[in-house]
Amino acid sequence: MxxxxxxxxxxxxxxxxxxxxxxxxxxxxxxxxxxxxxxxxxxxxxxxxxxxxxxxxxxxxxxxxxxxxxxxxxxFVAGNKLRDVIEEGDAYQKFAKQIGERVGVLHQKDIIHGDLTTSNMIVSDSGLKLIDFGLSSFSDRVEDKAVDLFLLDRALESKHYEIYPAVFDNVLESYKETYREGAELVLKRFEQVRMRGRNKIK
Ligand SMILES: Nc1ncnc2c1ncn2[C@@H]1O[C@H](COP(=O)(O)OP(=O)(O)O)[C@@H](O)[C@H]1O
Ligand SMILES: [Mg+2]
Missing domain, CATH: 3.30.200.20 (Phosphorylase Kinase; domain 1)
Structure with a gap:
């Protein structure tokens, strides 16, 4: 061990x-x-x-x-952390799509991850796997889902600023495709959460 x-x-x-x-x-x-x-x-x-x-x-x-x-x-999930894979490669849009799909499915099932960073995602042989559900919860609240996306947005900007915001735009695209009707309200709220964030920083 x-x-x-x-x-x-x-x-x-x-x-x-x-x-x-x-x-x-x-x-x-x-x-x-x-x-x-x-x-x-x-x-x-x-x-x-x-x-x-x-x-x-x-x-x-x-x-x-x-x-x-x-x-x-x-x-044990074999593979590298997405954080390191993105830094080395140029296939980040493929991963953006997978991130959006994963988060879309979670939210569809009313599960909030709570710590969506690229260190909590592993690129395995069978695709992207999410780990670290230590801060996760069950919730159907639009606000909780919007905040989950906001934390992901912050994480991508701070750790992957070279490819941001292009990568996040693609995450949202595939999030919408996956979560469909449910995504609309969450994305609306996400914009509000973002505004609140901006106002705080000022
Ligand atoms: N199931 C797993 N398979 C492979 N690596 C894991 C697994 N769980 C955790 N790890 C490794 O341990 C690190 C820390 O685990 P994590 O669950 O993210 O805890 P923390 O709350 O400390 O971030 C991860 O970033 C990953 O490198
Ligand atoms: Mg972790």
Whole structure:
């Protein structure tokens, strides 16, 4: 078993074809709050992965979870992070299309990813897979979906400014094609969220 990543919230181990994601306790949180928060997030991430599997969404297969050890065991997804692939290649419009499709399907199923960045997307042999559902939730609210898109927009601009906004325009194109009628209200709201963002920065 080797440690392959350490984020603010979790440590990730790889054991053959398994990934173990263990949520860390935070000393700055009250012990009781810390435990219930980690328990809640561990359960929720497992629940979302289970739901994604039911609808055949390209995300890691959930093997097991334990809300005492605060860990999730899932399949290892082989491939490179989209973040690195985009930096090296010029096929980014192909990926833009896939991002839009993936997010369109999630929102159609009333699932909010919560952390849509190109570091949470893996280019696998069978196409783009999404990972890191630690901040995900179930919601049919237009606002939640619009904010999900807004975070993606921000992530693309800050990490991939050379190809922005062309890449994001294509993401939205395929999002619309996938999510169809549902996309209209979300995109309208997205424009408002964007305006709010601008006003804040000023
Ligand atoms: N199922 C998986 N398959 C392959 N790599 C993974 C998987 N889950 C996590 N990773 C790797 O570990 C990193 C951190 O995991 P992630 O779930 O994104 O946690 P964090 O909340 O710390 O960002 C990812 O960016 C990815 O490199
Ligand atoms: Mg992540």
């Amino acid at each position: 080797i440690k392959i990543a350490q984020g603010a919230e979790a440590v990730i181990y790889k054991d053959n074809n398994k990934i173990i994601k263990e949520r860390l306790s935070k000393a700055y949180r009250l012990k009781e709050i810390d435990e219930s928060l980690r328990k809640f997030r561990t359960r929720r991430e497992a629940k979302i992965l289970g739901r994604l599997e039911e609808v055949n969404f390209p995300a890691p297969h959930l093997q097991s979870f334990c809300d005492k050890r605060m860990e999730i065991v899932m399949d």
